[in-house]
Amino acid sequence: MIEARGLARTFRSRGRTVEAVRGVDLDVAPGELVGFLGPNGAGKTTTLRMLTTLLRPTAGRATVAGRDLAEDPVGVRRRIGYVAQGGGTTPELKVIEEMVLQGRFYGLSKPDATRRTADLMKRLDIADLDDRVIKTLSGGQRRRLDVALGLLHDPRLVFMDEPSTGLDPQSRANLWGHIRALRDDHDTTVFLTTHYLDEADALCDRILVIDHGVIVAEGTPSELKAQVSGDRVEVGVPDQHVATTAEIAGKVPDAHEISTLDGTVRFRLPRGDTALPELLRAMDAAGIPMTSVQVQRPTLDDVFLTLTGRSLRDAETEPAPQAAPEKEKEATDVA
């Protein structure tokens, strides 16, 4: 559905060249729900804007929905749906007006656009809003309208940029349901960007991680987590037994990153659940009473930390040098 090779984009800003995306290769198969994960400014939105024909790549090529990006951008536009970050609705129009017009922009006849509008609005639970002026909708309702607008021409491939940003937890869960249904019930390929780990984890078949303009990892959420050096085991023991416990833990095959802290011993190993009985027996034999035990599967945040050396949350708050190009792009492109 998507095949990109060496896709790159540089921006020029006050004589300085900024490489926002440095050569991205990616493949998305039909029917996949793929998440594009990375901190703000990592090159997510720039890549997405290139794949949706909004931005011309400075290098590389891509086929999107069967059409060449450079040679047939209009063909690509006809075949893809795009739900932008923050949407793109017209505040003054009524929901029904916006929907029908959108369908007609894609070449549908008025009756077809109207029928398709009714179907989609029912599907996304906004059927009773057709006569409302868009600026009076709630955030969650508007987001579902954004999605509906991206689906009017029944595209086989839908791009979504940060779909759940700014939504309350309930609207978010609701939107996730609709996104899953796109893949499950309608066989639509979905490519979404997100910087929420839980979103990528909950929603995506496969995740691509981008950082500093290059893809640094890809795989299913569990494959990615397996790349992290295994599960984290945390054993609580009385203070005087900490040292002995650490010693015992060190003898468990493949245990590593052993650390101790106030009556707890932490370490990592590939399969925490299967190693645990052995550990318990060994501790029993040494006469150490255990106060607590915890096995934690690695999270995507662990993955991100391993891959990039920083936590996704840190990366977001720190004014990363890569954050600049995405903000500047609008100003610089016109120059």
Add this chain to the structure above:
Amino acid sequence: MLREIWLVFRRESTIALRNPAWIFIGILQPILYLVLFGPLMERIVTSTPGFPPGNAWVILTPALILQIALFSMFSGIGILVELRNGSLERLRVTPVRRLALLLGKVLNNAVQLFFQAVLVLVIALLAFDLSAPFAGVVLSLVIVLLMGITLSSVGYAAALMLRSEEAFIPALNTILLPVLLLSGILIPITTGLAPGWLYTVSRINPFTHIVDADRAAFRGDYALDSLFTGVVVLVVMAALAVFWGARTFQRENA
């Protein structure tokens, strides 16, 4: 293409008609000029040599209509709003041609201006001592339509170039005032009234020629040399403006 232009035009006019008050607010200024300034002009025109032929209303009305036409440049604010709320981007990912996006919008601005011009004309004809031949009025309305196309295109292109209201609005105000004054909108800049240098400068301003042609149309003077320059200037400007607008709309990220 025509279908796409029509669809964009429909979208724009639906938005405009959702809040029709703006259309009337747009003609408040010319009406105030007619009511509060027109009566002064009446005396001045009859007692001062150097004015072009025709009474005060024949001089003032066409100029006021062209003044609101110049304000079509504020169309640019609308495109900046759409740039920010993402609706422009959404339209740019549809297969609709960029040129159709521009032309649909421009057409809506021109039609809106046309109705405003008709309203001002009707008020001037009914409430004031304006008498203008039918053909002249029709010609002046054609001029207004072309002006609307020209200036809203310029507004869109300039706004997309400057990319912010903070830059666009002051830039526009800075340009509009000298252009308005130099077009002789209120008091025509004739050899009889203006010092030589001012007259020369005013001739460089393309809008002076359009205002002159429009005034000639209003007084029923269809002689070639009264209309020719203005009409040629307008057609050339319209072509350049639409070309500039189209270039800006076609540029990526616009």
